[in-house]
Amino acid sequence: MQGSGSVLRPASWGDAVLLRSQHPEASPICGGTDLMVDVNFGRARPGALLDLTAVAGIDSWELMDGGRTVRIGAGVCFARVIDELAGQCPALAQAARTVGSPQIRNRGTVAGNLATASPAGDSHPVLLACWGRVEAESVRGLRLIDIDDFFVGPKRSALEPDELIRAVRVPAATGPQQFAKVGPRNAMVIATTSFALNLDVAGRRAGTGIGSAGPTPLRARGAEQMLEEALADRWDGPRGVGESVAQEFGALVAEAASPIDDVRGSAAYRRHALAVLGRRCLSWALADLEAAGAA
Amino acid sequence: MRVNVTVNGVAHRVDHVWALESLLDFLRERVGLRGTKNACEQGECGSCSVYVDGVLVCSCLVAAGQVEGCSVVTVEGLGSGGEVHPVQQAFLDAGAVQCGFCTPGVIVSAHCLLARNPDPDELTVREELSGNLCRCTGYQKILHAVSLAAARAGDATMTGGCER
Ligand SMILES: Cc1cc2nc3c(=O)[nH]c(=O)nc-3n(C[C@H](O)[C@H](O)[C@H](O)COP(=O)(O)OP(=O)(O)OC[C@H]3O[C@@H](n4cnc5c(N)ncnc54)[C@H](O)[C@@H]3O)c2cc1C
Ligand code: FES
Ligand code: FES
Numbered sequence: 001m002q003g004s005g006s007v008l009r010p011a012s013w014g015d016a017v018l019l020r021s022q023h024p025e026a027s028p029i030c031g032g033t034d035l036m037v038d039v040n041f042g043r044a045r046p047g048a049l050l051d052l053t054a055v056a057g058i059d060s061w062e063l064m065d066g067g068r069t070v071r072i073g074a075g076v077c078f079a080r081v082i083d084e085l086a087g088q089c090p091a092l093a094q095a096a097r098t099v100g101s102p103q104i105r106n107r108g109t110v111a112g113n114l115a116t117a118s119p120a121g122d123s124h125p126v127l128l129a130c131w132g133r134v135e136a137e138s139v140r141g142l143r144l145i146d147i148d149d150f151f152v153g154p155k156r157s158a159l160e161p162d163e164l165i166r167a168v169r170v171p172a173a174t175g176p177q178q179f180a181k182v183g184p185r186n187a188m189v190i191a192t193t194s195f196a197l198n199l200d201v202a203g204r205r206a207g208t209g210i211g212s213a214g215p216t217p218l219r220a221r222g223a224e225q226m227l228e229e230a231l232a233d234r235w236d237g238p239r240g241v242g243e244s245v246a247q248e249f250g251a252l253v254a255e256a257a258s259p260i261d262d263v264r265g266s267a268a269y270r271r272h273a274l275a276v277l278g279r280r281c282l283s284w285a286l287a288d289l290e291a292a293g294a295a
Numbered sequence: 296m297r298v299n300v301t302v303n304g305v306a307h308r309v310d311h312v313w314a315l316e317s318l319l320d321f322l323r324e325r326v327g328l329r330g331t332k333n334a335c336e337q338g339e340c341g342s343c344s345v346y347v348d349g350v351l352v353c354s355c356l357v358a359a360g361q362v363e364g365c366s367v368v369t370v371e372g373l374g375s376g377g378e379v380h381p382v383q384q385a386f387l388d389a390g391a392v393q394c395g396f397c398t399p400g401v402i403v404s405a406h407c408l409l410a411r412n413p414d415p416d417e418l419t420v421r422e423e424l425s426g427n428l429c430r431c432t433g434y435q436k437i438l439h440a441v442s443l444a445a446a447r448a449g450d451a452t453m454t455g456g457c458e459r
Contacts, residue, residue, distance in 0.1 A: 005313075005314050006296040007296060007314050007358055007360025009361075009363060029358060032356045032361070033338055033353075037336075037356065039317075039358075045315070046315070048314050049314055049361075051360065051361050102404070102423055102426050103344060103353045104338055104353070106351055106352055107352050107356065186425075187422070187425035187426075188425060188426065
């Protein structure tokens with residue numbers, strides 16, 4: 001078959017979607033920072049590659065909904081998220097800063113992170129906290145997958161075999177956001193566990209995401225509800241929302257996790273760390289909120 | 296599969312490239328440039344660092360077919376006119392090389408860092424070189440070499456008439 005045994009390099013998105021359905025043996029590739037490791041170690045032997053990096057416009061991002069949503073193309077690498085999107089997507093930029101090394105951040109993409117769907121993917125807790133949506137497209141059409149429906153198991157996502165991720169839609173921040181990650185050292189670390197918090201001041205909502213502490217990334221619903229009640233009518237100046245709320249919030253974050261013991265850490269350590277990360281992220285975010293209110 | 300790529304300014308047209316072949320293997324085995332090293336093939340060590348269209352990457356994680364029409368620069372392409380690049384000279388002078396296996400990758404990363412930030416503080420150097428592992432030197436001499444290269448570049452600009 002034409003295309004087998006080679007690297008298919010569509011120049012347009014339409015061609016990419018068509019090739020995806022015509023060449024099921026071809027594995028999509030963007031930065032290659034997950035796929036090529038599997039190829040080099042013989043864990044993946046796709047019959048061909050479908051390289052998305054030559055698709056026109058795939059490496060750009062844009063604002064939509066009058067600036068309320070950031071649409072990040074599948075080819076935008078983590079380094080550019082850090083350089084260009086820290087204003088609209090502060091937690092995503094924070095998470096991107098912790099990914100691998102400069103070389104990995106220059107190639108790796110949010111879309112590739114999503115498609116791999118590792119429970120440890122650093123963009124995942126942030127996308128949960130921000131209620132992101134994934135644009136999945138095939139010859140059958142384009143659909144939007146809510147991030148809550150995207151992760152279906154360890155390294156398994158809701159993407160159909162003929163679908164490609166075209167972009168990720170992330171609501172722009174309307175208040176403080178935080179991301180924190182625990183690992184054995186500062187650089188080049190797969191998260192032992194991680195946590196993201198988004199205070200959506202405009203929507204009066206609190207969003208959370210937990211990484212590396214369950215079969216999939218998780219939302220801490222109980223913690224979100226507790227915080228929304230605690231903030232109730234104090235979103236514009238969280239006076240009196242103090243340390244005890246942060247403590248309880250951390251405890252609820254830990255409760256929402258379902259961690260296991262593995263080489264990176266024990267379940268008990270992960271729960272403990274999540275309680276600390278939850279408490280800290282909330283304290284930092286409340287301080288930011290207070291500062292914004294005072295300004 | 297055929298791949299057309301410019302490496303260190305020279306156009307190459309290579310046939311029979313395997314779809315899953317890495318840019319690292321392509322550079323070493325097809326183009327014959329063995330300065331770029333293979334130590335882990337999983338993006339952890341940085342000894343395979345090269346530029347693709349001016350962007351620092353691990354060549355072990357790029358498929359050769361992805362660089363069709365691109366410009367690649369390897370450690371062999373940094374110097375000019377038979378002279379080593381000032382960053383390479385600084386590594387020699389600082390004694391920042393022991394077994395030398397990590398050195399080409401470290402030098403390409405250091406070159407990238409200094410091109411973006413001519414006067415980095417030590418934290419920045421550590422951060423920017425965090426994708427390069429060295430089993431021998433303990434990094435002190437590498438840090439020294441980078442500051443030596445930065446200082447010399449600063450001096451060169453001054454003597455080059457940049458003083459106001
Ligand atoms: C040394 C090293 C350190 C790392 N550190 C971290 C870290 O700290 N945190 C972290 O989260 N990750 C880390 N990673 C993993 C990896 O860098 C990320 O998961 C990255 O986001 C993958 O993106 P990519 O574009 O390189 O994906 P690729 O490798 O190109 O693709 C990954 C998978 O997604 C599929 N795919 C890619 N793009 C699409 C698309 N548009 N539509 C459908 N499917 C697609 C591919 O077929 C493949 O299965 C690290 C990897 C390495 C090698
Ligand atoms: S060989 Fe590529 S990073 Fe180690
Ligand atoms: S000098 Fe031997 S690995 Fe760096």
